[in-house]
Amino acid sequence: MECAIAVIIVVIVAQCGAVPLASPSQEELSKAQAYLSRFFSDVGVSAPNTVWRSSLDSFDETLRKMQKYFGLEETGQLDSNTIEVMARPRCGFTDVPRYGHFEGRPKWHKRLITYRITEYSPDLSQSDVDTTIAKAFKVYSDVIPLDFKKIDSGTADIMIKFKARDHGDFAPFDGQGGVLAHAFSPGEGNGGDAHFDEDETWTLTSSGANLFLVAAHEFGHAMGLAHSQDQTALMFPTYQYVNTDNYRLPDDDRLGVQATYAIPDPNPQPTKKPVPKPVPEPEPEPDPEPTSEPPPDRCNRYLIFDAATTIDGNLHFFKDGHFWSRGSNWDGITLKKIDSVWPGIKRVDAAYEYKPDNTVIFFEGDHYWGIRGNTVLPGYPKPISDFGFPRYITKVDAAVYVPFISKTLLFVRGKYWSYNERRGRMDGGYPKRINKEFRGIGLSVDAAFANKGYLYFSSGFRQTEYHYNRRRVIRTLLNSGWMDCK
Structure with a gap:
C-alpha cells in the first residue's frame, strides 16, 4: 500500500496574522507531534524536551519542514496559523514538492483499467455515486491514454468502497474530519484500490466532503501520483472545496500524470535524414557475468524485510x-x-x-x-x-x-x-x-x-x-x- 491516503485539494495558506503560542499545551504538542510523525517523517518525530526512540529529526526541524511546505513562516514553533493548517482535513500520504511520483514510479501497464464499487455511501444515491466516480476517472482519461470501465462483479483493477474506522487494510480511518479517504498506488492485489471514510458526510456541493474532488485526488494516487507542493494542484495534501463545474486537471497534476503515461505522437517525423549504416566493428568480448547479486537498497521506500x-x-x-x-x-x-x-x-x-x-x-x-x-x-x-x-x-x-x-x-x-x-x-x-x-x-x-x-x-x-x-x-x-x- 502506498500509504493511508486521504483527501486533498487546493488550499491557500495565510501568510500573516500568526499568533505565537507562548506555552503550547501538552494536548497541542501531542497533536502536532502526531501530525508531523504521520505526514512529514517516515518513523516519527519527538516533541520538545522529550526523547522519542525513532526520531531522525528534531521536532523543531520537522516543524520547519511542514511550515515551509505550506508557505508559512519557518519559525520551528507552534503558532496559530500552523495549528490551523494541521487541523484541516487532508490526505494521509506524506508530502513531497511539486508533482511527485511514488518510489519506483509504479504505473498501469495496460490501457483498459476496470473498477468496481463494492460498498456505497448512504449519503448519496447509488446513481449519484456511480456518476461522480466516473466523472473523477474522466479527469485522467481526458489527458492520458487510459480508459476506465466499471464492472459489477468479480475483482477489478481498482476496488472502491465506503467504510468507517477499521475496514480491513493497514490504515483504519479516524472518524469525521482528519483523513477523508486513502488509496493505493498501481500494482497487483490492493494496488489502485480506494477507500472513503463513511464517517464523513459525502456531498456533491461545497458542504461536507465533496465526493468528486476527493475521488479525483485519490485516483491520482491510484495512477501513481504522490503529493504536490503546488497549492493550486489537485494533489496538494489538504482539502478545500473548489468549483467542480467543467473541472479540468490543473497543470501541475496533468504534467505529473503525463510524465508517467506518455502520450505518443500519432505522426512522428524523423528528425534527421537517414544515413548509410557503417560497416560493423567486431563485437567486443562480453563482460564476465557478475559473481553475486548486488546488495539490497536499504533506502528503498518499498523495502520489505525477510x-x-x-x-x-x-x-x-x-x-x-x-x-x-x-x-x-x-x-x-x-x-x-x-x-x-x-x-x-x-x-x-x-x-x-x-x-x-x-x-x-x-x-x-x-x-x-x-x-x-x-x-x-x-x-x-x-x-x-x-x-x-x-x-x-x-x-x-x-x-x-x-x-x-x-x-x-x-x-x-x-x-x-x-x-x-x-x-x-x-x-x-x-x-x-x-x-x-x-x-x-x-x-x-x-x-x-x-x-x-x-x-x-x-x-x-x-x-x-x-x-x-x-x-x-x-x-x-x-x-x-x-x-x-x-
Whole structure:
C-alpha cells in the first residue's frame, strides 16, 4: 500500500496574522507531534524536551519542514496559523514538492483499467455515486491514454468502497474530519484500490466532503501520483472545496500524470535524414557475468524485510542473504552477508532472540539454527517440526519472543502459533487468525521484533508499532525508517 491516503485539494495558506503560542499545551504538542510523525517523517518525530526512540529529526526541524511546505513562516514553533493548517482535513500520504511520483514510479501497464464499487455511501444515491466516480476517472482519461470501465462483479483493477474506522487494510480511518479517504498506488492485489471514510458526510456541493474532488485526488494516487507542493494542484495534501463545474486537471497534476503515461505522437517525423549504416566493428568480448547479486537498497521506500530481531542489544534486519545491523545508540548501519558471519546459513526467513539463555533462533525453510553471538551452536540445523508444527508447515514467515508472557509468537501466512519457551512446546488452541487477535497489523506478518517495550510487525513495506498489553496499534511506520535514510 502506498500509504493511508486521504483527501486533498487546493488550499491557500495565510501568510500573516500568526499568533505565537507562548506555552503550547501538552494536548497541542501531542497533536502536532502526531501530525508531523504521520505526514512529514517516515518513523516519527519527538516533541520538545522529550526523547522519542525513532526520531531522525528534531521536532523543531520537522516543524520547519511542514511550515515551509505550506508557505508559512519557518519559525520551528507552534503558532496559530500552523495549528490551523494541521487541523484541516487532508490526505494521509506524506508530502513531497511539486508533482511527485511514488518510489519506483509504479504505473498501469495496460490501457483498459476496470473498477468496481463494492460498498456505497448512504449519503448519496447509488446513481449519484456511480456518476461522480466516473466523472473523477474522466479527469485522467481526458489527458492520458487510459480508459476506465466499471464492472459489477468479480475483482477489478481498482476496488472502491465506503467504510468507517477499521475496514480491513493497514490504515483504519479516524472518524469525521482528519483523513477523508486513502488509496493505493498501481500494482497487483490492493494496488489502485480506494477507500472513503463513511464517517464523513459525502456531498456533491461545497458542504461536507465533496465526493468528486476527493475521488479525483485519490485516483491520482491510484495512477501513481504522490503529493504536490503546488497549492493550486489537485494533489496538494489538504482539502478545500473548489468549483467542480467543467473541472479540468490543473497543470501541475496533468504534467505529473503525463510524465508517467506518455502520450505518443500519432505522426512522428524523423528528425534527421537517414544515413548509410557503417560497416560493423567486431563485437567486443562480453563482460564476465557478475559473481553475486548486488546488495539490497536499504533506502528503498518499498523495502520489505525477510526477518528482524535483536542480537546482543543490536537490531538486525535481514534481506536477500544480507543483514543490516543497527547499534543501540543509533550509531550507524552496517551491511554484511549472512554466511560471512554465520557460515552455512544462506538466508533467514524469520528470527527471534530468547534472552533468558542468550540464544537467537534463525529459521531457514523447513529447518532452524541456534545462534549465540557470531557462533552457530553445535547440533544444528534442526527441523522446524521440533517446535510442534504440523507437517504441512514448511516455512515460518516471522517470529518474536514476547518477554511479558515468556512466549514466542510464530507467524505462518495468515495464522500464528504460541510457543511456550519454558515448557518447550506449543500452547493449546492454536493456530489463531492474525487479523482477529492483532487487529490493525495486517493479514500477514513478514518480520517481527521486540524493542523497548513495543512489538513491531512488518507487512510488506509498512510496519506497525504495537502495544501488546493494551492490544492496540500505536502508529504506522515504514520499514526503511529504521535505515537512517535522508
